[in-house]
Amino acid sequence: MNQSLLKSLLSTEFYNENKAKLRSSIFDEAVKDVYETIISMHEKFSKDISALELFAFWKAKNPTSTDSWSVEIEDQINTIANADSISPEIATDVIENLWRQHIGLDVSHLGIAMSEGDISAMDKLTTLINRVSDGYLPDDFDVDVTDDILEILKVVSNDNRFQFNIPTLSRKVYGIGRGEFGVIAAYSNVGKTALAVSLCAAPAGFCQQGARVAYIANEEVAKRTKLRAIQAYTGLSKEEIEFDPHAAIARYSGIKDRLIFADAQGWDIQMLDAYLGKKNVDVCIVDMADKIALAQQFNSGHERLRELYYRLRELAKTHNCALIGVSQLSAEAEGKTRLTPSMLEGSRVGKVSETDVLLGIGKAIDPDDPDNPERYINIMKNKISGNHDRVLCQLDTKTSRYEV
Numbered sequence: 367m368n369q370s371l372l373k374s375l376l377s378t379e380f381y382n383e384n385k386a387k388l389r390s391s392i393f394d395e396a397v398k399d400v401y402e403t404i405i406s407m408h409e410k411f412s413k414d415i416s417a418l419e420l421f422a423f424w425k426a427k428n429p430t431s432t433d434s435w436s437v438e439i440e441d442q443i444n445t446i447a448n449a450d451s452i453s454p455e456i457a458t459d460v461i462e463n464l465w466r467q468h469i470g471l472d473v474s475h476l477g478i479a480m481s482e483g484d485i486s487a488m489d490k491l492t493t494l495i496n497r498v499s500d501g502y503l504p505d506d507f508d509v510d511v512t513d514d515i516l517e518i519l520k521v522v523s524n525d526n527r528f529q530f531n532i533p534t535l536s537r538k539v540y541g542i543g544r545g546e547f548g549v550i551a552a553y554s555n556v557g558k559t560a561l562a563v564s565l566c567a568a569p570a571g572f573c574q575q576g577a578r579v580a581y582i583a584n585e586e587v588a589k590r591t592k593l594r595a596i597q598a599y600t601g602l603s604k605e606e607i608e609f610d611p612h613a614a615i616a617r618y619s620g621i622k623d624r625l626i627f628a629d630a631q632g633w634d635i636q637m638l639d640a641y642l643g644k645k646n647v648d649v650c651i652v653d654m655a656d657k658i659a660l661a662q663q664f665n666s667g668h669e670r671l672r673e674l675y676y677r678l679r680e681l682a683k684t685h686n687c688a689l690i691g692v693s694q695l696s697a698e699a700e701g702k703t704r705l706t707p708s709m710l711e712g713s714r715v716g717k718v719s720e721t722d723v724l725l726g727i728g729k730a731i732d733p734d735d736p737d738n739p740e741r742y743i744n745i746m747k748n749k750i751s752g753n754h755d756r757v758l759c760q761l762d763t764k765t766s767r768y769e770v
Contacts, residue, residue: 368394545682647687
């Protein structure tokens with residue numbers, strides 16, 4: 367059966383229709399060299415493969431092969447070429463059944479690993495289940511992007527982006543869209559949470575643009591962050607809210623159904639994924655992004671953060687929302703108004719490579735004015751417009767509003 371299936375795979379049409387379900391473990395170990403050569407040829411050439419071409423390609427890839435090994439591979443290829451042919455429908459059915467069997471074995475092995483205390487198995491199992499939840503892979507696995515230019519323009523149009531409610535910033539970055547991943551970073555106590563809250567809740571923010579926003583709080587208590595949102599939306603200080611809380615809540619009712627808070631202490635990436643799947647939001651803020659846990663073990667913190675930011679970016683695409691993570695800058699950024707991506711704490715390259723927009727908040731140290739409200743938002747990465755300028759804002763700490 368192995369030889370007949372491999373013979374079917376010599377057809378480029380059959381390969382293209384079944385490549386989503388192919389894996390080397392379907393075939394016996396003895397023929398894996400030939401199988402991998404067939405796959406390599408299809409990835410490079412768009413044509414049916416002959417036995418002569420297959421052997422020549424294998425030989426070119428293995429110039430140091432022994433004579434006995436070459437003879438064995440040539441015999442395998444000739445056996446495949448002369449094997450009984452089976453119809454494409456039957457071959458497809460066989461591949462699907464073998465694929466399901468191997469997925470079942472993978473699930474079984476991961477289940478055993480979990481029962482034996484392997485915490486990384488949960489991540490692997492979740493990934494596997496997500497990949498096969500619709501049978502195996504979508505029927506439109508290799509469908510090309512539409513040629514409808516109006517549809518393309520609609521997707522990339524700035525009109526479909528959530529604008530930053532700081533006009534000088536929005537003119538340079540154009541906001542953030544669904545499926546995009548942004549990061550707000552600053553040194554301690556400079557105002558990164560205040561900026562995230564202000565973008566969501568202050569006048570002309572995401573909520574007033576009609577977005578449904580989830581604020582995932584695992585840095586400070588979520589209730590405290592929600593109070594900041596009430597301040598940002600109403601323009602009231604904490605003392606004014608305490609004086610007349612009912613009036614403040616009445617004013618906040620304008621966006622309270624569009625801004626939900628989750629107290630996410632101890633959350634891992636699976637919990638965040640599940641939450642977003644349930645809430646169906648347009649924008650998600652993760653504050654702090656670096657504290658979201660991953661089940662697997664890593665050799666270094668740098669590797670963990672690189673993988674985490676990759677996963678966060680994937681969540682933005684999976685859930686079709688704009689996702690903004692709040693992160694920390696290193697002590698190198700203290701007192702600086704001009705910032706660079708190298709100041710990111712933990713994983714400079716890993717974090718930067720996964721972001722569409724990276725905003726760093728700088729604040730000068732002024733001994734004569736420790737409460738100096740000036741904040742410099744540095745556009746450290748900008749795949750949206752390419753602008754890498756900085757804008758000067760004022761942070762009103764009493765209302766958690768960033769204003770020009």
